[in-house]
Amino acid sequence: MFRYETHLHTAPVSRCAGASVERTLTFYSRLGYAGVFITNHFIDGNINIDRSLPYAEKLAFYRSDYDNAVKLGRELGISVFFGVEMTYDGTDFLVYGLSPEWYEAHPEIEGMKKSALLALLAENGALVIHAHPFHHNRFIDHIRLYPNLVHGVEIFNACRTPEANAMAELYAKHYGLIPFAGSDNHSAEERPMLAGMLSSEPIKDEADFVRRCKNGELEIFKLENPQKDQ
Numbered sequence: 001m002f003r004y005e006t007h008l009h010t011a012p013v014s015r016c017a018g019a020s021v022e023r024t025l026t027f028y029s030r031l032g033y034a035g036v037f038i039t040n041h042f043i044d045g046n047i048n049i050d051r052s053l054p055y056a057e058k059l060a061f062y063r064s065d066y067d068n069a070v071k072l073g074r075e076l077g078i079s080v081f082f083g084v085e086m087t088y089d090g091t092d093f094l095v096y097g098l099s100p101e102w103y104e105a106h107p108e109i110e111g112m113k114k115s116a117l118l119a120l121l122a123e124n125g126a127l128v129i130h131a132h133p134f135h136h137n138r139f140i141d142h143i144r145l146y147p148n149l150v151h152g153v154e155i156f157n158a159c160r161t162p163e164a165n166a167m168a169e170l171y172a173k174h175y176g177l178i179p180f181a182g183s184d185n186h187s188a189e190e191r192p193m194l195a196g197m198l199s200s201e202p203i204k205d206e207a208d209f210v211r212r213c214k215n216g217e218l219e220i221f222k223l224e225n226p227q228k229d230q
Contacts, residue, residue, distance in 0.1 A: 011065075025078060061101040095126050095127070126210065189225065
């Protein structure tokens, strides 16, 4: 089976990340992962840049960690895929299947209402996953659910509590949404618990990943980090 990290933040793009691209990819390579998705906070979220800058400049910075990861991944023998984590006041969505060039060509998305944007992403072939839907934090005013605008739900997030993950699983089952998992890793080898998706065959590209997810061909995995505190 081939193991993939699906929810991953790196520095310097994600303001909250504590590990560089090099440190992060080295960690996953040592664990024998087949690939990772770089899903840094998008320009609507905790991105480490002045959000008043022009859209094109923000996009160029946003994709910089991904571009660096692709080059390093070739050296380390680990596949690197592009993803996005969008936000709406603490309600987060993982988006897969659209290229950096697609985002660069659609500056209008910056001012769109989130419900309209989620619909547009899906119309253009994206896989939209509601990330950690029952995450409680001081900066989250209230929980929002979008069962008709997402394809799946992150039912296991390695950073969230068992209670929050259990509620996410109930949500997914009730609405018949794709069960999904990810580490939400911000700190590479310091993350004690990991999670993601398993495939019986190597993932070719983002479109292949989207197809396999929608067809129910992938499995959730959970993994205690064997490198923690070594």
